Ligand code: NAP
């Protein structure tokens with residue numbers, strides 16, 4: 001098949017996939033076998049999606065959703081000295097299997113030639129641009145890199161798609177991951193009409209990505225939908241975002257694996273939803289008959305302190321005895337209060353969240369308690385506990 005597999009993840013790694021799996025994924029089983037839409041060696045699937053950021057929280061849920069809908073899913077993956085596929089190992093197919101519906105390609109949003117090559121090979125019908133240096137605090141430490149990936153990376157991707165459209169008869173629909181951080185200091189509630197007032201290099205770069213989207217829509221007629229998503233969390237959330245940091249630490253403290261949780265500003269308020277619900281909103285935006293901008297949120301806001309209280313209640317703990325303030329977790333400029341008004345997507349696309357705030361906290365705590373219990377078994381068996389160098393976020 002015309003070089004389709006030429007850039008497939010795993011190419012060049014000998015007989016095994018790049019992760020060294022010779023079977024159908026990390027657990028030796030494939031949750032998505034049986035879709036049978038044809039992989040790289042058979043006839044091409046009528047619905048192909050390319051996801052940048054597939055190894056991230058949202059990328060993993062979106063890949064699951066699209067596979068379940070029968071898509072052939074392609075993901076952009078960065079080369080790393082350690083494996084970064086932990087969130088998608090359970091849906092990973094051996095690329096040598098003819099019916100593999102999940103294909104990974106080495107690439108990077110800072111590398112335009114690679115982006116062009118992958119788009120020409122995949123010939124996607126839908127592109128979801130989720131790749132980003134997504135940590136707000138880190139963006140103050142690495143502003144230039146953040147801009148390169150989040151702002152210019154978006155521009156590179158749009159340009160690659162524009163050139164691809166010119167040489168093909170295919171015009172992919174594009175989802176652009178924007179953020180409630182773009183609203184920054186604008187007063188809540190925030191909706192599609194609320195002015196942007198970004199408060200971090202990350203947020204400034206997301207505003208640029210948003211405007212590239214609008215501009216390429218107006219100038220070249222590209223189908224680009226901007227999803228302005230408020231915070232969304234899950235058991236797959238990165239460990240340095242405050243929700244997961246709290247649920248990981250409190251569960252470990254509960255089992256005696258850790259003593260203290262150091263945090264910054266407990267007064268910040270966020271509109272926290274469940275990531276699984278939010279990827280459904282992304283997909284719905286691309287099934288709409290025209291590109292548009294949509295706020296995605298729960299319409300409820302809670303402080304970091306309230307998240308702590310809720311998590312501690314599930315564990316029947318007194319959080320005030322174990323949490324300490326550390327100024328290193330404060331930001332040079334803070335976003336005090338976010339509360340989304342998602343009326344437009346509810347009325348236009350029929351999207352509503354299914355997981356409540358307390359349901360989300362419980363889901364994360366129960367997951368992390370299970371992780372901590374496993375860690376405790378290892379500790380009790382005398383295995384040395386591994387400390388994690390997670391940085392200063
Ligand atoms: P995440 O867990 O941090 O995942 C980010 C993904 O981007 C990872 O797959 C990462 O790859 C990849 N990436 C980083 N730098 C890249 C580069 N230079 N080239 C290609 N890929 C790169 O983020 P998330 O929570 O899933 O969020 C998904 C998107 O939505 C991001 O754009 C984020 O900014 C945006 N967003 C998130 C939220 C939220 O609350 N979660 C809200 C609004 C908007 P590695 O695995 O190799 O690091």
Ligand code: F7E
Nearest residue numbers: 134136179180181230231240241242263264265268329393
């Ligand atoms: O911080 C406060 C912190 O890092 C939430 C990203 O997905 O959502 C996320 O950005 C709040 C902030 O998320 C700690 O100051 C207190 O006010 O979990 P976070 P974020 O900055 O809201 C948006 C929508 C995105 O687009 C981003 O990609 O919690 N906070 N103490 C702390 N935050 C962290 N990380 N660590 C602390 O110790």
